[in-house]
Amino acid sequence: MTKKYKVLFLCRENSARSIIAEALLRELAGHRFDAFSAGPEPAARLHPFAVAQLRPGISDLGVLSPKSWLEFTGEWAPRMDLVVALDESVGAHHAPAFPGAPPSCHWNFADPLGEHLAETERMRLFDKMFWQIVRQVTALIELPQYAAAPAGHTVARIEAPASVPHCCSAG
Known part of the structure; x- marks a missing residue:
C-alpha cells in the first residue's frame, strides 16, 4: 500500500481559499493525498x-465544511x-502547533x-484566485517528494490559463 500524504490548508474563515484548495487536491490526486482545511475563525x-x-468539476461538495x-x-x-x-493571518507564527510538527509553507x-x-469585482477575484490555486495544487502534486503515483492511477487535470506561479517547497 502506498502512503497517502496528509495536507492541511489554512485560511482565516475556511470558507473559500482553503476549501477550494482542499477540494482540488482531493479531486486531482485523492488517491495519493488526504486533503483537509481549517481556520481560526470558521464561517x-x-x-x-x-x-x-467548484460545482462544475468537483464530484463531492458534500464533504466540504468550514472547520x-x-x-x-x-x-x-x-x-x-x-x-x-x-x-x-494564519502563517506559521500564528498557527497552533500541529501533531508531529509538520513542515509548512505559505501561498499568497x-x-x-x-x-x-462590488459583486462583479468579487466574482473576478474569485475566478482569478481559483485558477491560481489550481496551478499551486498542481505544482504541489508534481513535487518530487509527492510525484510518484501508485500503479494504475492517473492524475486528473484541470485546464488552466498559462503562467504558473512559483510553488512553495514542502520541506
Whole structure:
C-alpha cells in the first residue's frame, strides 16, 4: 500500500481559499493525498462563490465544511505531512502547533472576501484566485517528494490559463 500524504490548508474563515484548495487536491490526486482545511475563525457555511467555482468539476461538495483548526491539534488528530497557509493571518507564527510538527509553507492569494468590493469585482477575484490555486495544487502534486503515483492511477487535470506561479517547497 502506498502512503497517502496528509495536507492541511489554512485560511482565516475556511470558507473559500482553503476549501477550494482542499477540494482540488482531493479531486486531482485523492488517491495519493488526504486533503483537509481549517481556520481560526470558521464561517458558518461555505462562501457561495467558492461553491460556484467548484460545482462544475468537483464530484463531492458534500464533504466540504468550514472547520476550526483546533480540530487538528489534539493527540487524536491526523498527523499532517504538510500545512499550507493561504493567508497572512494564519502563517506559521500564528498557527497552533500541529501533531508531529509538520513542515509548512505559505501561498499568497488576494482575499476575494475583502470589504467594499462590488459583486462583479468579487466574482473576478474569485475566478482569478481559483485558477491560481489550481496551478499551486498542481505544482504541489508534481513535487518530487509527492510525484510518484501508485500503479494504475492517473492524475486528473484541470485546464488552466498559462503562467504558473512559483510553488512553495514542502520541506
